[in-house]
Structures are given as C-alpha cells and as structure tokens.
Amino acid sequence: MLGMLKKIILKFEKHLTMILLYMLFIFLFMYVGAYNEGREFYNLAIPIDYKIPFNPHFVWTYILYYIIALMPVMVVEDIHEFRRMVGAYLMMYFMGFLTFILFPVKMIRPELIGDGYSMWLLKKIYNADNGYNCFPSMHVANAFLASFFSFRFNRNYGIIVYLMAFLITISTLFIKQHYIIDLVAGILLAYFVYKFSYFKLSSKRVRSELKRFREVIEGV
Numbered sequence: 001m002l003g004m005l006k007k008i009i010l011k012f013e014k015h016l017t018m019i020l021l022y023m024l025f026i027f028l029f030m031y032v033g034a035y036n037e038g039r040e041f042y043n044l045a046i047p048i049d050y051k052i053p054f055n056p057h058f059v060w061t062y063i064l065y066y067i068i069a070l071m072p073v074m075v076v077e078d079i080h081e082f083r084r085m086v087g088a089y090l091m092m093y094f095m096g097f098l099t100f101i102l103f104p105v106k107m108i109r110p111e112l113i114g115d116g117y118s119m120w121l122l123k124k125i126y127n128a129d130n131g132y133n134c135f136p137s138m139h140v141a142n143a144f145l146a147s148f149f150s151f152r153f154n155r156n157y158g159i160i161v162y163l164m165a166f167l168i169t170i171s172t173l174f175i176k177q178h179y180i181i182d183l184v185a186g187i188l189l190a191y192f193v194y195k196f197s198y199f200k201l202s203s204k205r206v207r208s209e210l211k212r213f214r215e216v217i218e219g220v
Contacts, residue, residue, distance in 0.1 A: 010079050017082075018073045021089055025069075025142070028093060029133055032100045036132040041106040044135060044181045052173050054110050056118040059125065061171035065139050068146050068164050075150045075157055085149050088197040092145060092189060096138045105135035109176045122175055129177075136185030137178045143168045144190040 076082045109131055112123050143165035151158025169187075172178040178186075 013079070014073050014076075014082055017086055018070050021086065022069055025093065025138070028097050029129075029138070032097050033130050033132050036100065036104045036106075037130055039104050039132075041104045041132065042135075043108060044105050044179045045108070046180060049173075049179050054176055055174040056112075056114075056116075056122045058171040058174035059118050059122045061167045062125075062139075062175055062177070063121070064164050064171075065143055065168050068143050068161060068168065071161055072146050072149045075154045077153070081153070084197050088145060088149075088193045089142075091196070092141055092193045093138075095189060095193070096136055096141060097133075099136060100133045103135060104132055105179075105182070107131040107134050107177060107179065125175075125177075131177075134178055135182045136189045137169075137172060137182040138186065139172065140165070140169050140178070140183050140186030141190040141193075144187050145194060148190065148194040 072085060073082075076085055109126065112119060112126065147158060147162045147165045150161040169183050172183065173180065
C-alpha cells in the first residue's frame with residue numbers, strides 16, 4: 001500500500017514538475033522577448049539562409065515541439081535521474097535566456113500573405129513571438145535535450161524523439177523562425193548541459209590534479 005502510494009506521489013511530482021518547467025519556459029520566453037522589443041539587435045544570417053525557401057506548411061512539424069517538450073517524463077522513471085534532468089533544463093534556461101538579453105538576435109521574417117490553415121497557424125505564432133529570442137534556438141535546445149535524456153534511458157523511444165527533434169530543427173528554417181547559426185548553438189547548448197549534468201569530479205581526481213598543479217608550479 002505504501003509502495004503504491006509512493007509511486008503515485010512520485011508520478012504526480014514528475015508530471016507537475018514538467019508542467020511547471022513548461023510554464024516557466026513560456027513566461028521567460030514572452031518576458032525576455034518583450035524586454036528586447038525595440039532594442040538594437042544582431043542579424044546572424046549567412047548566405048545559405050537566404051536560399052532556403054519559405055514554406056508555411058512546415059508549421060505543422062514545428063509544433064511537434066509542444067509534444068516533445070513533455071516526452072521525457074514518460075521515459076525517465078528514476079526520480080533521482082528525473083531531478084537531474086530538471087536541473088539540466090533549468091541550467092539551459094538560465095544560459096539561453098541570459099544570452100538573449102546580452103546578445104539580442106532578431107529574425108527578419110517575410111510578410112505573411114495568403115490563407116489556409118498553415119498560414120493561419122503561422123500568423124498566430126508570429127503574433128505571439130516577436131522574433132527576438134533567436135540565438136541560441138531554445139526550441140531546438142529543448143528538443144535535443146529531451147532527445148539526449150530519452151535515448152539514454154530507452155534507445156528505441158529515444159530514436160523517435162531524435163527524429164522529432166530533427167524535424168523540428170529543419171522546420172524552423174522553412175518557416176523563418178531561426179537562422180542556421182541559431183540551430184547549431186541550440187544543439188551545442190543542449191549537448192553541453194546534458195554532459196555537464198553527468199560530469200563527476202571525484203575527490204581522488206581532484207587530489208591528482210592539485211598534485212600535478214603543484215609540481216608544475218614548483219618546476220617553474
């Protein structure tokens with residue numbers, strides 16, 4: 001009975017935590033975007049960015065992000081590993097949104113002309129997102145961090161999440177939400193945070209490194 005109750009509580013904690021993380025991300029994204037409105041910004045477009053055609057139908061692939069953001073809760077069962085993952089997300093949010101403030105990049109978007117469900121949805125996204133929170137791409141970073149953790153605990157499931165992350169990444173280029181450099185930075189940020197979350201510096205290694213450092217100093 002107690003074991004079942006504990007499982008229910010932990011499951012509730014996991015779902016509630018992911019929902020709160022999701023809400024925190026939306027709040028920070030909107031707040032920092034509003035803060036950057038009107039500020040001087042950088043344009044990180046490279047020649048190949050201008051050669052990628054605009055295609056509003058990729059918006060349906062783009063919104064896969066709102067599914068993938070919550071998927072790790074289905075894979076990471078151990079509560080300690082789950083809390084480690086939450087810490088990685090929080091670290092990534094801090095680094096990403098701080099970069100938005102210190103190095104504002106804005107996406108130069110096309111004028112949306114036309115009708116249809118794809119165009120209607122993309123207009124909604126453009127209206128909600130002023131295009132300032134670009135570098136690094138937090139949508140891509142979130143998607144790949146979810147992929148890294150999912151693949152670690154369930155390879156078959158993780159492959160599916162990787163595929164979704166790849167499709168999300170490509171879609172941001174076709175609907176003109178990000179430059180290529182934004183995507184690269186987003187993937188690197190996710191990879192760094194993931195690796196850092198599992199970085200262990202043992203006391204033995206610390207002593208070894210300190211001893212080597214003293215030997216270098218004494219030899220100078």
